Every structure is written in C-alpha cells, then in structure tokens.
Amino acid sequence: MIPMKISETSVAKIEEICREFDNDKGELINVLHKAQNAFGYLPEEVQKVVAQNLNTSLAQVYGVVSFYSFFTMVPKGRYPINICMGTACYVRGAERVLNEFKGLLKIKVGETTKDDKFSLSSLRCVGACGLAPVVLVGEKVYGRVTLDNVQEILDEYKETVPV
Amino acid sequence: MDTINIKIDNKNFQVPKGATILDAAKSVGINIPTLCYLNLHDLNTINKPAGCRICVVEVKGRKNLVPACATECVAGMEILNQTVRVLNSRKTVLELILSDHPTDCLICTKNGHCDLQSMAMNLGIREIHYKGEQSHYIKDTSPAIIRDMDKCIVCRRCVTMCNDVQTVGALSAINRGFMSVVAPAFEMNLEDSPCTYCGQCVAVCPTAALTEVDHTNKVIRELANPKKTVVVQTAPAVRAALGEEFGYEPGTLVTGKMAAALRDLGFDYVFDTDFAADLTIMEESAELLDRITRHLNGDETVKLPMLTSCCPGWVNFFEQHFPEMKDIPSTARSPQQMFGSIAKTYFADKLGIKREDMVVVSIMPCLAKKYESQREEFATNGNPDVDYSLTTRELARLIKQANIDFDSIEPQDFDHPMGESSGAGVIFGTTGGVIEAAVRTAYEVFTKEKLHKVEFQQLRGMDWIRETTIDFNGTPIRIGIAHGLGNARKLLEEIRDGKSHYHAIEIMACPGGCIGGGGQPFHHGDTNILLARQKALYAADKAKVIRKSHENPAIQKLYREFLGSPMSKKAHELLHTQYFDKSNQVEITKD
C-alpha cells in the first residue's frame, strides 16, 4: 500500500475544522462539509486525518462519505455542471439535456474533462421547478434549458488564458 | 417474571413481558426463521439490524409485516406466523437475496455450514424468479482472511463484531442501496487496514463472504514429501471443539482421536501446543515476577501492569491501535511460536536434521495465528519457525478428505518430548486460563511455598472484564482479565490514563478466548457451545496429574538441557520478541 501523504498546512486546516466542532465524532458530517469546502473534495488522506482527530475509524468515515451523494472523492472541474434530474425537470426533458452535455463534453456523469475544466453530475431537485429543466454551473442557475442552449452555456466558459 | 398474554397463529400463550416476538415464539416452541439476527447471549452481543426481513410476521392491526427479531410483544398482540402472506414474503425476500448471490454452493467453502444455504433449503426455494444484475467485487486475500464480497448479504454481523465488540474498526458498511457492501475504508485490502485478523467476522459470517485462507493443500503436499519431517502441534482449544465437525456434542474432548487422526494423516511427530503453553508460563511468570519485584523494590522505570502476549490478535491490536504502549505487554512469544522455535532448534538437533528439512504445522482455533506465523521476526534466514497454521476447521477438512473415520478411530497419545503438558497448559484455551496458569507458577516461585489449591474460581467465567486480588503470602497481586478487544481497549485506556491498578492483565482477542476463536467450528450464534468448550478444558485440566507448568518434566528437561533458566540469554533469543508500531499513520510533508 502506498503510504498516504498530506501537507502540514492541510493537516493544520483539518485540525482547525475539527476543533471548531470540539473534535466530536457526532459532528462528522458537518466536519466533512467544511473539509470538502476547503479542499474541493475529500481525498483519502483528508479522511484519514479527520478520522484521527475525531477519534473514529477510517472505515466509518469512509462509510459516511460513500453514503452521501453530496460528498465526493474526485476533484470537480473548475466549472462543475449539475443537471437537475428531479421529476419536474425530467418531464420537461432534463434527460435529453443531460445527454447533450455528455455528448458535447465526451464524459459520463461523475467524470471530469481531461483539462479539468468541466465536471458533470446530476442532482435531485434544486427546488427551482418553475424553471425546469434546470442546469447549474457552479452556483449559477440556468432555467428552461433547451438542447440548443447547451453549447451556448459551455461557450460562456471559454477561457482565453490557459489555466 | 412478569408475563403477558399473546396469540400466535390463533393459539393463546403466556410469554415474558418485554420479550421480542422472536424470543416469545421460541419460549413456546414456535420457530421463526432468522438470517441477519445474531444474539450471543452470554457475551452481551447482539446484531439486530432487522435488515434481512426473513423473520417477518403478521401482527393484527399493523399495516405492514413486522420483523419478529426487533419487535417487542405487547399484551393482547395477535401474531400470525404461517399465513400465505408471511410465507410468500419470506420466500420472495429470500429469492431476492439469492438473486444477488452466486449459486456455486457445491464448490463453496461454506457448503454445509452456510446459513443462507440452509435457509434456502428450509424455505423450499426451488427457483429464483427475480433475476438481474449481481454485485461483483475483487476477491481480497490477506495473510489470514479472504473477503469474497460477491457472497455478502449485508447482514452486518461482521460490522457489529469488528466495531462494537472488537472496536477494531476495520470494516464498515459502505456505499448505499444496491451498491452497499461491507468493506475497509476505500475498499482497500484487509491487509492494509487496521484488521487484527481476530477472525470474529469470519466466525459470525452466515455465508462464505468472509472465510479463512485455506492452507490444507500446502500441508498435504508437505506430508507427501519424503524429504521433510513434518511436525504438528495442536492448540488447547482445538481438542474441545474439533468433535463438533464430526457430530459430537459440543464440549466433547477428542484429544486422543485427534492425535490418532493426525498420525494417520502422515504427520511424523504429533505434539501438543500445551507443552509450549507451559513454556510460555515459565517465561511469562518469570518476567512478571521480575517486574513486580523490581517494582516492590522501588524501581520506577518498571512497566506495570504486565499484559499477556500469547494472543496474536491482541498483539496486532495494540501494535495497530496503541503503538505507544508496545513496551507494556510481556515480551514472551505465543505458545505457537515458542513451539516452532524450540522444534526447529532443540528438537531438530535431537533428530539431527536441518531446520530446512523440518516442517512445523500448527492446528489453531485462530486466524491471527496464520499471520503470526508469517511475521518476519519469527523466521531464520527466511525459514519460518512455524510453516503453516491451520484452523480447527481446516483440520476437520483434512481428516474428511483423507477418509479417516473419526468415529471409529482409537485414541492415541501425543509423542514425546513436546507432547507432554500440564493442566495449566490446557486451560490456555479459555479466557482466564492463561493468568490462572501463570498464577499457579508465579505463586510458588514468588512465595517459595507449595500451592495446595490450584483452581482459582474467581478468575473463571464469561464476564467481559473480571478482576481479582490474589494474596501472594502477604503481597496482594491484582489481576485483571478481559476478552474481546473492545474490553481490552477499556483496560488499555485505563493504563494510558494512569488509572490502572493491576499488576497483570490477561487479554484474549476473541469472546470466550480461544474456545471462541475465528478458526473454530461455527457456533451459529449458540453461545452454549462456547460454555461447553470452556467446561471441557477445565475438565481436561482437572484430569491431569500435573497441573502446574513448572512441574512438567519435559519442560524441566528442556531448561536443563538447552535453555538454562527462564529469561536466560538463550531463552530471550528463542522465546521472546519485540513489538512494532503498525499504526500506519499518514505521512505529513512540509509544504
């Protein structure tokens, strides 16, 4: 097994988050939320340090991370795309919108493009059913998305300077 | 006892108040099938996720069927256990479980011992109507345990054992829905996880999702090799359980039949780990007395309490979880390893053969012993002191494969010299036994007086944590006992926090000690079996003429001829060990 490595500052950050919740393992989910916020995702070593600080087992932490769909162990793209697959959006054609994104980006749901620019996921109802079908890019909400809009949306994120 | 009146299948019954429907039904002789449910009564361990839904019954007034295992009876409750609705539901749910389970029963390790298989038989499943995607996982083989999660039915028994009873935390339910399964973090291999190989997950697994690594074929090959002298040792707890595999009542001692069968299998020397247990007591009690004497003389560097170290699951546990305390346990090796190192030196010399030409096989109630025998520190130039460690179950398999009629075989004795043992050696197989054996010797060495009453009832029993003080002729020696790693953890935390007041603590990883080891015949949740095995070991002790390790003439001879005295340089080299930090910490790098 490859030993896990993590930087000093990351450890300090995790310790700070855990302390904020009194290193209480009952606060695991709140801790994971904050950690995911800080790191963008929850890699193995972050979970390990969380487990140590909250005095719980790594298996339990992973059991929780893998249970909740909000937590991810894969870094998202710079522009994470979320397609709402709630019922209201579904009956208004969300599946076709999703397929269009898949086709244009050439990735599957849960994947990130090779240049780390876009990642694609589906979620269940953001509660903006009036705008169905709804697509989120980061925190920006696009409503009443048609197939033709998909390319337009992607074009909004053209980067002139390579990152 | 308060009772209430209920009806089951339209018959009136009086059952204990507070009982579950399952227990109530059982108390009046009605059987309700269960699958995920596991209740180890005498060990205060219960797994009742109410997840398999096989035990569902109809309760009048309730909309849905209820699980009998987790539903309390209330007065006047009307329960229906035999309706078409109930039977069809159980069958359908079982078919669902089977639809996500391989059907290779004929060639499965658990064939004949599988709870799922017997359930399918009992419920009369002849066809699986619901077909679809099956879960597939990579088979994970560690030094001791194989995880074949294709066969996992997510009953969570292993999770309960690993987390609640053993507090090892190697396993957890992961993912959700159809993808949910039991695994170490990130689905890493068990070998990379904090698993201690205690094997309690294997002991309770209803299917073949968790099984031991099988070494029987390797042993058969060694037996067939004329160039090799194959020596076998049998652990104390094996003789009290092996009979169960051949239809004997639990608690039947089959020591002589076992020795005879081993000889029939072709082992050149059939020895007894009990011999090495006596040797362990010589070293461990000497170390204990050394520490106590130094302590009484005011040496503040001495580490007390001393913890026993013959249980390899326990050794793995503190190396993984409490590495900072690795200098507290006795440095004495386990009986298995003491046996191996003496066999390949002292006994090989006697035979005039090289250690490479000797194969040492151990028959153990244990899975951690498999890992222990593979530890680097227990090998000389790559040649291990113990070559193969088989479980009680594997031995039964060997005997069956060799077509030995265990029933009719005449009992035989162990060979000399490593087959001789005292009663102290044989009680090593139960919780409380090691410390009782140590006390018998330590008392006489310390007080220089004869111990007349060798049985210490206060050290016996099944309570998770027990403690007593024994008067060593004016010096009170405080003793603690814990079995089950979760209880060991409690005592360790006391020590860490400076709150421990014991001189010596015996720890065994498995509930009940080795009699409940992960390599024993499956108890299927019946803890009476463990009690019967325990009783058998105490009976074997009682039947012995010599009941103290230091009175074992073969041991005395070994020291005279070879080792010198306990804790001698040679003894240290061959019979003691050191421990390592195996906590697998994450490496912290500079930015």
Place this chain on the structure above:
Amino acid sequence: MDTKYRMHLLVCGGTGCIASKSSQLIQLLKEELEANGLEKEVQVISTGCFGFCEKGPIVKVLPDNTFYTQLKPEDAKEIVAEHVIKGRYIERLLYVNPETQEIIRDAKNMGFYRKQMRIALRNCGFINPENIDEYIARNGYSAIAKCLTEMTPSEVIDEVKKSGMRGRGGGGFPTGLKWEITSKSISDQKYVVCNADEGDPGAFMDRSVLEGDPHSVIEAMAICGYCIGANKGIVYIRAEYPLAIKRLKIALQQAKEYGLLGENIFGTDFEFTIDIKYGAGAFVCGEETALIHSMEGLRGEPTIKPPFPSVSGYLTQPTNVNNVETFASIPVIILKGSEWFASIGTEYSKGTKVFALAGKINNVGLIEVPMGTTLREVIFEIGGGIKDGKKFKAVQTGGPSGGCLTEKHLDLPIDFDSLTAAGSMMGSGGMIVMDEDDCMVAMAKFYLEFTVEESCGKCAPCRIGNKRLHEMLTKLCEANGVEEDLDLLRNLSVVVKDTSLCGLGQTSPNPILSTMENFYEEYHAHVFDHKCPSGQCQSFRRYYIDAEHCIGCMVCARNCPTNAITGVKKQVHIINQLICIKCGVCMEKCKFDSIYLN
C-alpha cells in the same frame, strides 16, 4: 410594511427568481429610484417566493397590488418612470390569462391566487425575510409571547391537538399528539428537530418557507421546545439550499439579538437555542430515524420503530421531529385559535396544505389551498391547465413514492386519507402533472430509478427488490417484456411494500402499483401489442424510409451513428431494423421528409 414609505415594490428573491436575474432587477430599481430622488418615498423589498414561479421574476406593487410578471432587469427604468412616478400601469408587463387572453392587474383576480389560502406561506412574498422587524410587524413572535406568558405547556399542546394539525412531512401523524408524547417522556435533555431535508424531487415548499419566512419556523420550534420541555433545537437542512441556509442563519442571529432565542425569553425562565446541521444528499434522511442517525454523524440508515424518536431520538434523548411546513403553521394556530384552524379543511385533515405544482402544467409554482380542494381545482384553476393545450393524463402526488392519479380522481377532495385510499399519498406535497405524451410505464421506471439510487441498502427488499423492479420495468420499456413479468412485477411490488424496514421501501412500489391499477392497458400494450402507446419508449419505434420520396442523397446514411442505413447514391435507402438504435437522427437530417415513424 414600513408606513413611512408611500409605496413598496416587492420583488421575489427566491432561488428560482434569482436565477432569472431578480437581484439585478432589485439593484436597478433601487438605482432608478435614487436617480429620481424617490428612495425615501418608495421602498424596494426583496421577499421570499410568491409561489408563481412560472412567471418569475415578479414585482408586486403595494398599496395598489399590481402584479408584474416575467420581468427583465432592463424593465426597472420603465417601472419607476411609468408606475411609480406617473401612476400608470405598464400593460405589457401584466399577467395575461392564457385561456381568455384577458389582462389581469390585481393578483387577487388571478386564477392562480384566487383559490389559495395562505397559512404556512402567509409571509412569503410579503416581507423581507432578512429583516426580523418585518416579521414582527406581521404579528411575528406574538404567538410565543402568548404561550410563554399566558399558557401552560399542556394548554399549548391541547390547542395544537384541538386544531387537528397533522404533520406535513408525509406521515400525517397528529402534531399535538406527537408533542404530547415527547412532553411525557422523562429526560433532562430533549430536542426539537426541524426536518428541512426536503428531498422529494419536485417539491420545494420547505425551501420557500425558509427563504421567505424563516422566523415563523424559529418561533414555532421555540413554542414546541416550551411544550415538550426542550431547550435545544436543531434544523437539519439540505446543503443544496444555500440561500435558505443563509437566510436561516441571519434570522437566527437576529432572533438572538432580540432576545427571542437564548435565555429568559420574554422575561420568563424559558431558554431555547437553535443549531444547524447539514444534510448531505440522502433522500432517506427524510425518515426521522435516518435523519437522527445522520445528525449523529452516522450513515443515514433508518432503524426500526419503536422506539419512536419521541421516546429515544437524537443521542437517545426524547426528540420531537416536525417538518418546516408543520412548524410554519403553528404560530397562526396559536394566534387565531384551534377552532379557526379546525374550521378549514376536511373531517380528518384540517387546515391548508402547500403543494409544489410542476410538470406539464401552465402555472408551475407553489400553492397553498385548504384541505379538501379538488385535484381539478388545483390543476385546472390554480395551475391553469395543461401546457401547450395537451390532454391531461395523470398527476403524481406524494413524491417518488406516491401514486399516479388519473382523470377519474380529478374531483377527489385532496386530504391525507383520500389520497392514500386512492393508492397515492400526501407525502410532502409534490404534484407532478403529466400529459398524453408521458408513458406511464416509463414514469414508473423513472421513479424506481430514483428509489434504487436513494435506497440506503440496509434491508434486503428495498436494496435488491427495488433494483429488480427497476430492471423489470426497463425490460418492459426496452420492448423485452413477457407476460410473466407482469405477475412478478405485481408480486414483488406488494412484497417490497409489505416487508421493507422504513417508509422509503414501504412506499417505493406505489408508482408501479398505481400505474398498473390505473393504466394497465399501457403495460398490456408494452408486452402483448409490442408498442408504447404514448410513443415515449424509444425501443418500440420503427423508422422507415418512404420509397416514393427518397432521392438517395445519402445524408441519412452518413449521419446514422450505427451505420444501420444502406443504399447507393440516387437509389432508395433501407434501414436495417436490427442495427437501428432508434435515435431519430436520420429523420432529423432528411431534407425530403422521406423518413417516417410507425
């Protein structure tokens, strides 16, 4: 409303309208007012959801009640110049009744609002949710004041019991009774939990209440705490609701500053504080025991009841769990009295219920109607009928595990018991309308896909049963169904319902059972006639080339992703049905309309 202003512009600041640029609109309105020196006369207020999400962003002008819809930021200038300054209505921005083409100025006269009665949503769209004074101005925190100073806990519980209020989260358990049981559990520490982990796809009432009127929930939680003897409250909220979280946090802070949370509330010795815990995307956490385990930092797996949370809940202490909408109604019950509340609704379902109308309906939005309102009123009067003039086919109530109701249920008065009797359920109040283009088998499959994904995996029938149900439905939709499947589907649906551990599995087969009951002919057609009547299931489609019109241009053949079309130039092409994946590209690309669908 602050009376020092002569006019108020209420702008919806809910998630939906913000997505349609309502924050820019607010900004521009403010700038425009300032430019005209009117900022002291006219106030712009960002409110919570008006409910009429279909037509957002919305501006409502008070006092004249003018209702402008579907605004763009650039409309700000005209609103200020025309309406605010000159007092003239801007016709082009007013609502037009899609059926009569009549222009309606006053919201009161719109079909969408006429039949509604707002209790839980009383403040949504009226007040600035980030300003506690506006809540207080509309009688906020007077219910808790009344409870603490004039009533004993058991009197409050009695009042709630007499009101006939039943939990709005789905189960419909009498709220007062729940409070009473929790109050009678003996413990030093009890908890009030607000379930805001709204997971039903297509339901957004909890989000709207928290975004539009968070104080009503805070006040009610404190009242509940007073009744049951708890001084700690926890809101368990979906992490996917950032705006609701933000407003809730602001509200908690303000309540604390005003002494409405903390020690000695209203000078009494009652103490109450509220913490927030976040959900992390697990539908099953709507089930109270799963929610509690999630709050404890564990996997959100339900455990068997009893023990009920009222007896042993969070950290094994007595815990009262109610959902957002339930709490939001409580202060009104206390102030207006149980008799008033009980006079609304049906015999066993009192008061009003919020529904999230969505799907193929003209007026998508959030509505609140008295219990007993019929589906027809909701769908055709409030909802404005079916989109694009299509025919109504079914309405799915109760979220993913509700049932599909049909034409024959349209005059059913909606309440907890009538919906259950009809094979569906109230759930949290999602209502998805479907039209003639929706295949009911595919719909059932869609819902099962949801439950398969959201099943926690603890119990076998839900873990494996739903998976198998979904596989069987897929088989039907992919044109591979056989007669036996229909029997198996029904048997398994019944067993999964009957044997599952929690509400998720106990209801997940409802979409199958209700569609098999109400639309059996569609299942029949998929298996025996080998077709999908609505045409939605692609596998049944057959594309053909019309030999008379095909000129052999080869465009279809070139575009076919599976090379299923063969033929040489200038000759009629043929589609190989075995290879065709029914994607329809050929039909789209053909310039001569010579490809047709059977």
